[in-house]
Amino acid sequence: MSDTRPKLLIVEDDPGLQRQLRWAYEDYQLFIAGDRDEAIEMLRAEAPDVVTLDLGLPPDPDGTSEGFATLAEMLRIKPDIKVIVASGHGARESALDAIAGGAYDFYQKPVDIDELGLIVRRAFHVHALERENVRLAETAPEDGRVLGRLITGAPEMLKVARTIERVASANVSVLLLGASGTGKELLAQGLHDASPRRDGAFVAINCAAIPETLLESELFGHEKGAFTGAIKMTPGKIEQAQGGTLFLDEVGDIPLALQVKLLRFLQERVIERIGGRQPISVDTRIVCATHQDLDAMIVAGNFREDLYYRLAEISVRIPMLKDRPGDPALLARHFLTRFARDMNPQVKGLAPDALVALDSWTWPGNVRELENRMKRAVIMADGKLITAADLDLDDERADGGDVVNLKAAREMADRRAIRRAIARTDGNISGAAKILGISRPTLYDLLKQYQMQG
Numbered sequence: 001m002s003d004t005r006p007k008l009l010i011v012e013d014d015p016g017l018q019r020q021l022r023w024a025y026e027d028y029q030l031f032i033a034g035d036r037d038e039a040i041e042m043l044r045a046e047a048p049d050v051v052t053l054d055l056g057l058p059p060d061p062d063g064t065s066e067g068f069a070t071l072a073e074m075l076r077i078k079p080d081i082k083v084i085v086a087s088g089h090g091a092r093e094s095a096l097d098a099i100a101g102g103a104y105d106f107y108q109k110p111v112d113i114d115e116l117g118l119i120v121r122r123a124f125h126v127h128a129l130e131r132e133n134v135r136l137a138e139t140a141p142e143d144g145r146v147l148g149r150l151i152t153g154a155p156e157m158l159k160v161a162r163t164i165e166r167v168a169s170a171n172v173s174v175l176l177l178g179a180s181g182t183g184k185e186l187l188a189q190g191l192h193d194a195s196p197r198r199d200g201a202f203v204a205i206n207c208a209a210i211p212e213t214l215l216e217s218e219l220f221g222h223e224k225g226a227f228t229g230a231i232k233m234t235p236g237k238i239e240q241a242q243g244g245t246l247f248l249d250e251v252g253d254i255p256l257a258l259q260v261k262l263l264r265f266l267q268e269r270v271i272e273r274i275g276g277r278q279p280i281s282v283d284t285r286i287v288c289a290t291h292q293d294l295d296a297m298i299v300a301g302n303f304r305e306d307l308y309y310r311l312a313e314i315s316v317r318i319p320m321l322k323d324r325p326g327d328p329a330l331l332a333r334h335f336l337t338r339f340a341r342d343m344n345p346q347v348k349g350l351a352p353d354a355l356v357a358l359d360s361w362t363w364p365g366n367v368r369e370l371e372n373r374m375k376r377a378v379i380m381a382d383g384k385l386i387t388a389a390d391l392d393l394d395d396e397r398a399d400g401g402d403v404v405n406l407k408a409a410r411e412m413a414d415r416r417a418i419r420r421a422i423a424r425t426d427g428n429i430s431g432a433a434k435i436l437g438i439s440r441p442t443l444y445d446l447l448k449q450y451q452m453q454g
């Protein structure tokens with residue numbers, strides 16, 4: 001049977017290290033090259049997706065790096081490979097330059113097999129994700145519209161994106177269910193862009209952010225003189241989205257009286273502005289979202305069941321960021337690139353302790369929280385790398401009101417202890433296990449259980 005394991009090329013001239021690596025990475029088909037020529041040959045013959053490259057290869061006493069030339073050549077031959085560079089001999093700066101030149105990430109020598117293992121795994125993950133994105137963009141132009149702007153490698157989230165793409169062209173109402181900051185608006189916009197209405201307007205309104213007394217006018221508009229202060233006719237959001245899509249965020253916050261009016265619009269496709277005498281036909285698609293349990297609200301009499309069925313022909317549940325393994329690091333890189341460009345161009349990457357912190361944080365505010373923290377970290381970072389300290393993930397605050405039961409409290413305590421231990425040992429798993437007083441396999445089990453690896 002043919003070997004289906006992913007292909008990893010290791011360019012390393014130290015025979016001792018070669019042996020160690022060969023033993024450590026059974027999950028991959030390993031190709032080990034001792035010098036540049038061999039590396040290029042293996043790259044052409046085997047087309048691996050991920051390469052680790054010793055920058056100091058072959059040992060060059062004068063400090064000019066053969067490794068850089070090898071890196072450039074490899075990327076020229078196969079631009080989509082992920083090349084992880086090793087900065088030996090304390091030459092961390094040169095590794096960062098290599099990243100600027102197209103390398104994917106770096107590890108420091110002496111090699112910590114576990115840490116390198118994490119980076120390699122993440123590199124395969126990113127590679128697969130990019131390939132999937134390219135494939136989707138090529139096979140169906142429409143698909144890229146949702147997936148194109150969505151940064152994720154998590155199967156659950158990719159499933160969400162595909163569902164959105166599928167429902168975009170169908171004439172059905174869609175309800176997005178997810179906590180704050182999970183990307184509901186982004187997905188609603190994606191749905192609009194992938195739908196036949198893409199040339200119309202996309203209008204968003206957050207029903208929870210508008211006082212009840214103003215919401216009717218916001219949604220339905222008003223005629224001049226309809227109430228004190230109505231100095232001119234103002235169309236509502238439903239009308240503004242004519243021919244396009246209206247995104248109603250926090251739809252559970254619409255008061256019952258207005259729910260009736262919204263229902264009428266959905267049934268008859270006409271609205272009446274406040275103070276207006278004429279029904280106006282409007283062709284607007286409604287996409288809604290909520291973080292509330294609408295079923296419970298229906299039972300409690302706070303949400304109309306008939307409206308619910310009109311709004312939620314299809315409901316799509318969006319997972320929390322902490323339940324999307326690998327995504328925090330992926331998104332962090334995305335935001336880093338974006339913010340660094342405008343705010344602090346010297347910032348090039350994430351330090352290993354930052355990656356560990358990103359993976360272990362529970363992200364109560366989801367992607368929005370990550371975005372804000374990365375913005376702050378990019379501004380605050382002193383060097384080329386963002387560290388865990390720059391991210392300022394503050395445990396105590398999250399402990400505040402969120403702990404609902406003993407299991408959750410334990411998980412949070414476990415995560416915190418693990419994160420601190422790993423940060424203290426600079427990513428060394430054996431050392432961290434020692435600090436925690438558990439065995440290495442137990443620590444691996446916990447990391448897996450809490451999805452703390454990318």
Ligand SMILES: Nc1ncnc2c1ncn2[C@@H]1O[C@H](COP(=O)(O)OP(=O)(O)OP(=O)(O)O)[C@@H](O)[C@H]1O
Pocket residue numbers: 149150151152178179180181182183184185186187249331367368371
């Ligand atoms: N998967 C993702 N990839 C890239 N950016 C994302 C992703 N998810 C969310 N974002 C970004 O994170 C921020 C928050 O997302 P968004 O506003 O869509 O969340 P939301 O669920 O609508 O939040 P809220 O309910 O609090 O309004 C936005 O800037 C959005 O562009």
